Amino acid sequence: MSSADGPARIAALETWIREHGGRICEAASVVEADGYRGVFAHEGLPADTDFCRIPLKLLITESLAEASLPFGPELRMAAEQLMPSAAGLLLLTALLLQDSAPQAAKAPLGTGAQSFFAPYYQALPVEVQHMPAFWPAEHWLHASLRGSHLERLVKARRHSLGLEFSLLQSQAGKHLSVEWEDFLWCRCMVSSRAYSLPVDGSSHQRCLVPWADLLNHGQGDHLLARYGFQSARDEDEGCPGHFLMRITRPVAEGQEVFQTYGDKTNPTLFVDYGFCLQQGRSITSVNVIPPTCDEHSTAVEREAHAKFWQLAGGRPGRRTLTVEVDESGWRRLLPLLRAANAGEGAACEGPCDVRLETLAWAAFRKLCQEGVMRLTSGEDVLRSQQPSAWEILAAETCAQALQEEIALLRFFMSLGDRALCCLEGSTAPSSPEESRLSQEASFSEYLTQLEQLRSTTT
């Protein structure tokens, strides 16, 4: 991940932080092995230990970027209009480019960087080619993702990066000549390392926090550190605030200290950070065909159409609606499929019509089955040619994400089978009273099962 002199780069970073009034817990060690770098405790730590305290002047903030770039205010204004969610990240990217951070990261330690932040840049990882944004355009890895949720994310990210690059070039004009490769690297550093902090007292800004960003992402029992920004207090005379990271639970000697990057699904972690968690959240997306509505439509069809778009939350008119579904997301999808299949029946939100319920579950199961058939298996991805280290890493992560998506779709198919099995009993050919009662019992069992599903798949 970084060069052979990695420990010396980290030592230089820590010295720079301490020289500028920052504090790093003496028991914290940055350890790198087999391309993995993280922060470990080399002795046990009690809860509430201050793990690091980084003064505001060492943070690379949006405000600093805006003030330091000759085209900062124009870039902010244009980005906020065209891509508001990326504006802060783009400003930080532009500052890294202006500071020649990519060159500093590759240069021998102590050379090639004039910036105040040079010790930070020199400790950043250089090798990030396994991240999907870096894959060459025609690379076989793209084909291996065909039909997957990950493919949608990767395409969307590459598209938005292209737009951001054009915007930056147009705003930077003569002030900064921007190379695509350098832009990509800086943008990737920013999206994989920036915090969102209330540094100016109220609104949150994207910020790079040297050293704190060396902690990897963990969840559940692994999560041992939390952080925040503390504004200046009277006793901190001369210091306008600092980033503070604290240990939340006792840490054992030798344990890695993780922070959280937020509650993200594995495909999102892969696109933004280049890795997936072993016990991560999986997700899929399915394409639902919305019900049509024209001047010949019946009142019921109109109602179904209106209900569908009310539930979908979008503007009517699209031919397909892509719905993201995680383990519990089927609950949002089912009402949409009821509305999409309402036809002659009423477009109801709840499961009150056996026929409509059967149609909705059958559509659900079919969508999931089609999803499974579209996806490449993880084993096939791993069997592909992987001549370089970054391809091996990328292929392994893709294989994991694909296997998880297939497993999720299969799980949904089994839910569909269970529901359809109960519903079948509710619609069995009937005649006498006895049969009607048994149908009602089946439907009521179906409703009970539905309730159970609702409470177990959270």
Ligand SMILES: C[S@@+](CC[C@H](N)C(=O)[O-])C[C@H]1O[C@@H](n2cnc3c(N)ncnc32)[C@H](O)[C@@H]1O
């Ligand atoms: C904020 S940095 C963390 C420090 C980073 N490991 C380093 O050496 O600079 C985020 C990057 O760390 C790596 N990372 C973070 N959490 C990880 C995890 N749980 N497993 C594997 N890699 C992780 C990914 O490469 C990610 O892009």
